Amino acid sequence: MTVDKRVKDILIPIEKYETVSIESRLCDALAILKRNYEKIKQSGQGELHTTIFIKDSSGKIVGKISMYDLIRGLVPEAVKGPEMSRAYYSVLSSRILEVTKEVSEVQARFKWLHSSFMELIKQEAQKPIKETMSQVHPLLTEDDTINHAIYIMFKENVRQPLVVRDGEVVGVVTLKAIFDEMIELLGPECGVNWER
Secondary structure (H helix, E strand, O other): OOOOOEHHHHOEEHHHOEEEEOOOEHHHHHHHHHHHHHHHHHHOOOOOOOOEEEEOOOOOEEEEEOHHHHHHOOOOHHHOOOOOOHHHHHHHOOOHHHHHHHHHHHHHHOHHHHOOHHHHHHHHOOOEHHHOOEEOOOOEEOOOEHHHHHHHHHHOOOOOOEEEEOOEEEEEOOHHHHHHHHHHHHOHHHOOOOOO
């Protein structure tokens, strides 16, 4: 019988990830990802991590920016507010001046939908990374089981929980790392013959 692996056996060391300062802009993170992507594309080797960790002035990891966060960051702040309901607009329909004002405000908020993707990137990429990053909180220790890591990922809705040793972040558990371990244990072509 094999010994169950622990989080320390499948984590990706934190050193494998790029980091930026919390004072950086969204375009700084995009530039790092672009450079890494081009290097891997040219050499045909390596693995592109699409998550960048954010450090404060003391060097502590305080956030992360993933592919999802980067793309979400392209949505202008004015659009992220709550939309008016249809019922609200139907009440306004009897007052034509108010409706006209509301419609023009909505059109202004969603003008970005009709601009080019390049214009959107140029406009929104200058925003501070701290406005776009996701907060991070270490949730796992090196000695946690892989089952515990899966539980935390889905219970806390965290795709890449951080792993700590003696209070210091040492790595990240990813869905891909868990999937790779699962495939390895299933055996060739899923002809599973586990020993009892």
